[in-house]
Amino acid sequence: MTLLQYVLIVLSLLGLLNLFWQIRRGNLEWLASIKWFIAWIALLVVAIEPGVADWLANLFGTGRGADLLIYGAIVFIFLLIFKLILKLNQMDRQISQLVSYIAKHNVYSKDDSEKSDSTSQNNTVL
Amino acid sequence: MKNSGVFIVIPAYNEAGMIESVLQKLLAANYFNIVVVDDCSRDQTADIVKKYPVFYLRHIINRGQGAALRTGTDFAVERAAEIIVHFDADGQMSVEDIGRFVESLNGGRDVVLGSRFLANSGELTMPWHRKLLLSGAKIFNYLVLGVNYNDPQNGFRALSRQAAQKLTWKNDRMAHCSEILRLIKINKLSYQEIPVKINYSQYSLKKGQGFKDVWKIVWDLFINKF
Numbered sequence: 222m223t224l225l226q227y228v229l230i231v232l233s234l235l236g237l238l239n240l241f242w243q244i245r246r247g248n249l250e251w252l253a254s255i256k257w258f259i260a261w262i263a264l265l266v267v268a269i270e271p272g273v274a275d276w277l278a279n280l281f282g283t284g285r286g287a288d289l290l291i292y293g294a295i296v297f298i299f300l301l302i303f304k305l306i307l308k309l310n311q312m313d314r315q316i317s318q319l320v321s322y323i324a325k326h327n328v329y330s331k332d333d334s335e336k337s338d339s340t341s342q343n344n345t346v347l
Numbered sequence: 348m349k350n351s352g353v354f355i356v357i358p359a360y361n362e363a364g365m366i367e368s369v370l371q372k373l374l375a376a377n378y379f380n381i382v383v384v385d386d387c388s389r390d391q392t393a394d395i396v397k398k399y400p401v402f403y404l405r406h407i408i409n410r411g412q413g414a415a416l417r418t419g420t421d422f423a424v425e426r427a428a429e430i431i432v433h434f435d436a437d438g439q440m441s442v443e444d445i446g447r448f449v450e451s452l453n454g455g456r457d458v459v460l461g462s463r464f465l466a467n468s469g470e471l472t473m474p475w476h477r478k479l480l481l482s483g484a485k486i487f488n489y490l491v492l493g494v495n496y497n498d499p500q501n502g503f504r505a506l507s508r509q510a511a512q513k514l515t516w517k518n519d520r521m522a523h524c525s526e527i528l529r530l531i532k533i534n535k536l537s538y539q540e541i542p543v544k545i546n547y548s549q550y551s552l553k554k555g556q557g558f559k560d561v562w563k564i565v566w567d568l569f570i571n572k573f
Binding site: 325331 | 399400401402403404406407408410414417421422425517570571573
């Protein structure tokens with residue numbers, strides 16, 4: 222077993238420990254927990270038995286296990302960025318709602334008497 | 348009294364150059380329920396607007412034209428508006444056209460949309476690059492969003508109270524135009540397109556959409572699907 226394998230085994234075990242800790246504290250949703258569990262287990266399996274990565278690489282047609290890992294990582298990063306963009310977009314919408322709320326509750330209007338035909342109910346600076 | 352249920356919603360961002368004449372024309376035409384949503388202008392827009400008997404709402408952060416229109420429309424609905432007209436602050440829309448919008452809504456339509464491409468709409472005054480841009484937008488709206496309107500990027504529109512409550516667009520910036528059209532279709536609202544005269548000036552062309560905005564609009568429409 223190479224040094225890299227030992228490092229990956231320790232890393233995946235630490236990852237799993239941290240995952241269980243986060244689940245115990247209620248910091249992760251169940252879907253996210255399953256995803257992280259699969260990811261750490263996959264890393265552990267590949268670290269113990271590198272042949273699995275080569276077998277998968279042949280299955281996907283990438284040739285080498287390391288290449289498959291890189292491709293997988295790129296796809297994962299793309300998905301992560303997309304998820305972050307969606308989250309930012311959601312926050313952007315929430316900021317708009319807040320700004321709109323503040324605007325609607327701080328309306329400035331000149332005195333009613335100056336408005337010759339208004340249906341306004343509360344023409345004051347709030 | 349005339350026009351009492353008609354609310355004119357004007358989004359404004361750094362419009363000190365034209366908004367005064369726009370407000371004067373609207374008030375002279377007996378539109379007294381004017382809602383100006385100042386989208387965090389850094390010029391004299393606020394000082395100018397506050398001189399007139401209008402409702403002045405201010406976004407404390409710039410959120411875009413779509414967001415400003417939504418704020419103004421929601422406010423008008425809360426104030427028991429029967430008809431909500433979206434009108435620009437740059438002086439390119441004609442106050443005289445509003446009457447025909449109101450007439451059409453009173454005739455039972457849910458939404459009335461202005462078009463620069465119908466007969467008598469003053470199409471000839473439009474610069475060629477704007478025509479090209481709008482033709483592209485029309486094709487995009489038809490192919491991607493499945494909506495076939497004569498002038499999809501025209502911001503001159505009027506909504507009945509019921510339509511305003513149903514049209515809850517998400518896009519804060521320029522993509523709201525296309526989204527509103529899609530929502531009209533989804534909500535099965537009745538609509539009519541009527542010719543409007545748009546007076547292009549150096550001022551309004553500078554403020555309007557350009558080719559650089561196209562990708563932003565497409566991206567916003569895509570990302571807001573999720």
